[in-house]
Amino acid sequence: MIKIGITGQAGFVGTHLYNTLGLHPDEFERIDFQKSFFDNEKSLDIFVSQCDVIVHLAAMNRHNEPQVIYDTNVGLVQKLTQSLIKTKSKAHVLFSSSTQEERDNLYGKSKKEGREMMISWAKNAGGKFTGMIIPNVFGPFGHPNYNSVVATFCHKLAHGETPTIDVDGVVRLIYVGELVTAILKEIRSGESDEELSVPYTAEAKVSELLNLLQNYKTGYQDNGEIPAINTTFELNLFNTFRCYMDIATHYPVKYVQHTDPRGSFVEIIRLGVGGQVSFSTTVPGITRGNHYHTRKIERFAVIKGKALIQLRRIGTDEVLDFYLDGDEPSYVDMPIWYTHNIKNIGDEILYTNFWINEFYDPSDADTYFENV
Known part of the structure; x- marks a missing residue:
């Protein structure tokens, strides 16, 4: 069992890393970190002394005064280094640096100097150190106007604003x-690498990113259509966009019913991708689900009966409740990293149509059970 602590645990990358470590409880033990530890030597020392691995993500990315960024980031490394020395730690420290190291700005300078301080500690103390030079990171739950241009564009589009380039x-x-996968690979290897360049996985002009995201806004958010997804990058970008929508007010989305004397017709979904379509019947009082996905796109459509669909983002306590009724057919889509369930709250059998964008593969199910 490897004991891992993450400075910046509550941040963008830290949250994803912390949650992913939780998917491997037989391999990793998470040592809790709080931001306040950097202001309390005793708390920081206790944290450091417990860790076999420390992933140092805590840093300031943006501020109106660049000198504040520099002072903050260098100061955090100094405090961590002093604690490592004081506790005689032999931990493997993974340091999150940036491709901006070579740029003429104080953020890049703070990252380079911080990495050099950690290299010096490892050499003098016999510790292990991996300095990861990381390109621009995007994904769900990043902060707009802070973490990435993708986060800024997603937030503005999803909330009816107009992004500019x-x-x-x-x-x-x-x-x-x-x-996160790259970080786990380094943790598992246990090897030092003072300057490890993490390769980027996609590149695009800013205008190309914005065009894709605008299509997701008009096609998916406004009209409920699942877009054509041609690459892993587009899947990741689409899943990122979905997490910036105001889920609590967007769902459930009602279908358009076409009725005549014969009955009614409802179009369930328009797809630019393939996947798997299924339906279920659920007897009154029964709950299905209580699991989440990290990459899959999924839609629940209630076509007969009464249902309660619940969502909760992993790592948070807020539960979103959506009430659906087959008399007015409607659907809820499941964002990634949200555990979800569906319960029959009526007196008759519940009929639900399910669509998911990939076939079920037991060897790579991307399905993790956790109660809402």
């Missing part, structure tokens, strides 16, 4: 899930 340059990107 300052410089239409080419950006090199890595999805946060891919970065």
